[in-house]
Amino acid sequence: xxxxxxxxxxxxxxxxxxxxxxxxxxxxxxxxxxxPEIKAxxxxxxxxxxxxxxxxxIAPPTNLKDKIFEKISDKxxxxxxxxxIRSLNTNTPxxxxxxxxxxxxxxxxxxxxxFAVYFGVKSNKLDGYMDDMAKVNIALADSIKAIxxxxxxxxxxxxxxxxxxxxxxxxxxxxxAPDSKAMVCWCPTxxxxxxxxxxxxxxxxxxxxxxxxxxxxKPVSEGMLAMSSGLHKMSDVENAQAFAVTLEKAGGSPTPNxxxxxxxxxx
Amino acid sequence: MTAKAKYTEEELVNAxxxxxxxxxxxxxxxxxxALFGVIMRIVESQENAEDVLQEVFVKIWRNISSYDKSKGKxxxxxxxxxxxxxxxxxxxxxxxxxxxxxxxxxxxGSINRQYNTAQHPDHIGxxxxxxxxKPEYKLLIDKLYFExxxxxxxxxxxxxxxxxxxxxxxxxxxxxxxxxxxxxxxK
Numbered sequence: 213x214x215x216x217x218x219x220x221x222x223x224x225x226x227x228x229x230x231x232x233x234x235x236x237x238x239x240x241x242x243x244x245x246x247x248p249e250i251k252a253x254x255x256x257x258x259x260x261x262x263x264x265x266x267x268x269x270i271a272p273p274t275n276l277k278d279k280i281f282e283k284i285s286d287k288x289x290x291x292x293x294x295x296x297i298r299s300l301n302t303n304t305p306x307x308x309x310x311x312x313x314x315x316x317x318x319x320x321x322x323x324x325x326x327f328a329v330y331f332g333v334k335s336n337k338l339d340g341y342m343d344d345m346a347k348v349n350i351a352l353a354d355s356i357k358a359i360x361x362x363x364x365x366x367x368x369x370x371x372x373x374x375x376x377x378x379x380x381x382x383x384x385x386x387x388x389a390p391d392s393k394a395m396v397c398w399c400p401t402x403x404x405x406x407x408x409x410x411x412x413x414x415x416x417x418x419x420x421x422x423x424x425x426x427x428x429x430k431p432v433s434e435g436m437l438a439m440s441s442g443l444h445k446m447s448d449v450e451n452a453q454a455f456a457v458t459l460e461k462a463g464g465s466p467t468p469n470x471x472x473x474x475x476x477x478x479x
Numbered sequence: 480m481t482a483k484a485k486y487t488e489e490e491l492v493n494a495x496x497x498x499x500x501x502x503x504x505x506x507x508x509x510x511x512x513a514l515f516g517v518i519m520r521i522v523e524s525q526e527n528a529e530d531v532l533q534e535v536f537v538k539i540w541r542n543i544s545s546y547d548k549s550k551g552k553x554x555x556x557x558x559x560x561x562x563x564x565x566x567x568x569x570x571x572x573x574x575x576x577x578x579x580x581x582x583x584x585x586x587x588g589s590i591n592r593q594y595n596t597a598q599h600p601d602h603i604g605x606x607x608x609x610x611x612x613k614p615e616y617k618l619l620i621d622k623l624y625f626e627x628x629x630x631x632x633x634x635x636x637x638x639x640x641x642x643x644x645x646x647x648x649x650x651x652x653x654x655x656x657x658x659x660x661x662x663x664x665x666k
Contacts, residue, residue, distance in 0.1 A: 261652070262558075263659040264659075269516040
């Protein structure tokens with residue numbers, strides 16, 4: 213292995229900073245024991261970190277030392293009651309060791325079973341909660357979708373109404389239904405026509421409103437009206453002088469029924 | 480606990496392993512400020528930091544038998560115990576909530592720290608040292624070492640690739656070594 217490369221990899225620094233994985237730690241310790249260069253490098257890194265942390269020293273309050281020693285006097289470090297980290301290859305007879313381990317294992321099993329049951333119950337509750345939250349989320353997502361599509365439609369409509377290229381034609385209610393109202397946006401240059409129904413009596417079954425453009429005194433069908441709000445695109449028309457809406461049989465008529473004209477507006 | 484005796488590192492470890500409390504007194508006198516400094520960097524309140532320091536000395540006392548000098552210097556072992564205990568104490572409580580509060584309170588924390596630095600003469604040296612270090616190096620070392628970030632967390636927080644974190648650690652410590660060597664030759 214290339215020692216210089218290993219040294220310059222940054223692994224040793226991470227080791228000293230305590231940021232390396234257990235696998236890396238083992239590796240570093242193995243190499244440090246084998247290669248004096250690596251051991252020396254580790255030493256230097258430790259010194260640098262030591263210098264840095266020493267610079268950050270803050271003296272603890274003076275009474276703390278006594279407190280600590282009080283605690284420690286109750287707990288001598290050589291006592292057999294204290295958990296001491298031992299290496300596994302002690303000379304203790306195998307039988308004792310294995311019975312000790314079996315007790316430990318049984319305890320561990322009991323504890324882990326307890327945890328499993330506890331977390332099982334908890335997780336069931338959480339599952340129900342998560343389901344509820346998921347439903348709420350879906351509902352929210354749906355309403356956001358609806359709102360943003362409405363919003364897009366409104367912005368679109370607003371852009372047309374604000375566009376100076378479009379002429380806004382108010383269609384006012386006639387004798388048959390005086391408070392009826394509709395609006396046409398017409399662009400003479402590119403001939404596009406939009407209509408919005410503000411107020412019209414609901415059409416009887418089998419009947420539909422039809423929009424007409426009056427071109428040189430003659431009615432030209434612009435298509436059937438949708439009753440939903442917002443601007444709806446109709447057929448293109450050139451040289452219109454007026455727009456009107458009549459009630460016709462569903463699907464529309466080739467000529468308007470002049471007795472059922474609801475709104476009209478001239479340009 | 481007036482332990483005036485001077486120990487080499489090896490003698491100190493042996494004395495501690497044999498249960499000699501005066502050796503622990505020596506250890507406290509010589510290392511508690513460094514350990515407390517590290518803990519204070521991680522734990523925000525002085526009160527909690529004092530609890531952690533107590534816990535750290537109890538751990539050192541109990542676990543000195545597991546210290547293996549072939550794996551590193553005693554100092555590194557001590558600092559790592561302090562660091563890990565401090566980080567654990569922060570993670571015990573709702574860690575996420577804590578870190579949110581920490582973000583908001585960052586400015587307050589830094590004022591407290593400035594106050595603390597004013598109390599300790601060693602920090603005059605620290606200022607000089609820090610001024611010689613590239614800010615991005617210092618930031619990285621502090622995140623990794625004092626604030627208990629993993630390399631992955633540091634990469635995310637500082638918005639740099641993990642590979643850069645690894646090479647930057649190396650450069651940062653090289654620079655720290657240079658500064659440190661320069662300082663000791665000056666003395």
